[in-house]
Amino acid sequence: MSESGVSQNQSQAILLEIFADLDLALAKYQRQALSAQQLRELFALDQGLQLRLFLAAQANTPGRIFESLLQKGDLAVLRVLAGNEHLSLALLQRLVKHPDVELRRTLAGNRSISGPIALALCKDASLSVRLALAANSGISPRIQALLSSDEEVLVRAQLLRLPRLDEEVQFALCDDWDLLIHIKTLLSARVSLECLRTWAASGELVSQLAICQRKKLPAEVWAILSESPHAQVQMLVLERSQLEQEQKAQLARQGAEALRCKIAKEAGLELALQRILSQDSSEQVRLSLAANAALDDGIGRFLLQSRQPALWQALAQNPGELPLTRMELIALDNVLIHKLLLANPALEAEALSQLLENCCEEVLYHLVYRQVQTTTLSAAARQRLQNSALRKVQALA
Template sequence: MASISETSTSKETLLAEILAGPQQAIYDMRKKVLPAQMLRELADQNSTLEVRMFLAAQANVPGRILDQLMGSDELEVLRVLAANDRLTYGQLQRLSKHDDVQVRVAVAGNKAVNGPIAVALCTDPALQVRLALATNQAISPRIQAMLSSDECSLVRAELLKLSRLDEEVQFALCDDWDLLIHIKTLLSPRLSYTCLKNWAASGELVSQLAIASRKKLAEEIWGILAGSPHRLVQLAVLSRGILTAEQMMQLARDGDEEVRQQLASRPELSLALQRILSQDSSEDVRLALAGNPSLDDGIGRFLAQGRHPKLLEALAMNSGTLPGTRECLIACGDPALHKQLLANPALGTDELSALVEVCSEEVFYHLVYRKWDCSALSAQARVRLLESPLPAVRRLVEKSA
């Protein structure tokens, strides 16, 4: 059987399709305008419900047939007819007052509905009707504003699906007493930039978190959020935001302790930020910085000068390139610190030689335990190992000779 979606449609083919399923036939013909004569012949020669439903959906259905359909008491026909955007104002108004909810739902979703009819539908007692009206892309800003005050939050939420939501209505929905509506509005991809900017600067925790979770944000908005007093917002900005160097420094100085700690752990941390964080009042922040592989050697030496045990341990285990820092750690003369240095695979040959030259005998065993290659040690370091009373230590040098 030929499809009615083809360019040329015979009356017989069309009728067969209609009788097989009027809703599918209506869908298939939604972009075609059938000749009025064909529609007259269908109406005159076929008195089935399926044909009347199909005719009710056609854009150019003749006036005589339309009047007959308007007088029908068949709800199936009226529900289809109410969605026809070629109806006159009077016809739409009549259907908008029909007792059947689904007929009024179809009117509310009709792109031709507006003005007094839409105003009346805004107060329809049936929730389904108001929901259909709220999703109608053709409703005016006035109707949008009326629905934004609807007693049911579901209706207000449906407005967010409109592709052209009035900016004043957006502001109203952002101010909605229902927290979910407020959040959904802030997450809406079509939210105006002005509205977004205002709420980013509001200082409200939930609002700022919602904005920070949007898929895309302008740098200006990230900058506003960076100044938030809330820890969770600062963390969100740090993990997802696009920040300038100045904004990063602001977080390093004034951010929450957890934020500063995460910042101190970031890879490729700039020297300017390291300088700020190295003087942080929080031990945990300084510890995070001391363990950061991107730590500057000069900053590492500065941290080592404080002789704080936990900081020294973190520096000893740091895998970065820190020759000067490790020199300071070796000079401390602390066997425990020396053992930790030997546990660090990043320890260089020159650093290993310097350590062996000055460390205590008890540290030598850790050379054996860690299986360090002693073939490139300095002459002084090799002599120290050869003089050790421990055979296993002496064998380290003898094997590499």
């Protein structure tokens, strides 16, 4: 068989595939592109609708055939042509003004469209066309900028899904009058660092809260947010970031009361922060600090000097290591404080002896009630127990 005969047989076999299942044939020959010569032979054999649809989608279809398909004007074929990224710009230009919305929408999604075509589609009356254009990753920064001022919020929102969004367009969308667009831009994974820095420093509550919700945020942006005047932002910064010691100290000095209380309750609270918080104007902050198990003994003694009963009680119940603070609490000769100290499992043996040597009879009864271990008492403390009027107390000596 001659070479032309073999070629004709191959073309007929391809035609049979197309007629049997067009979608399957399109998928197959998208992976195994046919040559321009093979496509010419197919066009010479048959010009039915299925073949024209097939040819309209091919990468190597000759320009003359594309021109012929365009002139025939079949809407289904034209829609396929509009999405073909290998069609010449001159032919694509002829489709811009076509009355069919679906065709123009397909054209708007074609990544090979030129500036003039995209510019015309920017002004298209159909929302679906402009949405398709905004989703096109091939559009230029100029077209992105034009779409960022589109009257429809959906178009502006669609831009945020582009893999490469121009920085000026990001700033424009951040400044959008629609709050949803503003927030979505700040939450976008592709928003620039400069954009984040600018809005973190804006002082705007909504902007700062949105930035705080990002999954990942550079330390320098957290540092800017730590200076926010808003309590909600300060709290999020404390909860979600790794602040430098000085930044946390700044929050301990100037943050909202709820934030300062939260810092005062932190496990393993650093001594430098304890010093700042121990002088806080808020009693609630000082109470939170007094109850912290990490409280330094010296800070505890400092808090004791405030002569506030609520602070004494918090210190008496503190489970940390505060031997000197507890000795000073015992010296207050306060029945309630003595009872609270007896109930504290962290009370040292020396402090227990000191307490029993100086407390009143009512406190000794609580010694029995609390079932406190007395095996390490001093001789003076044992003597005090033996002298008690309560037999159960005497039994503990």
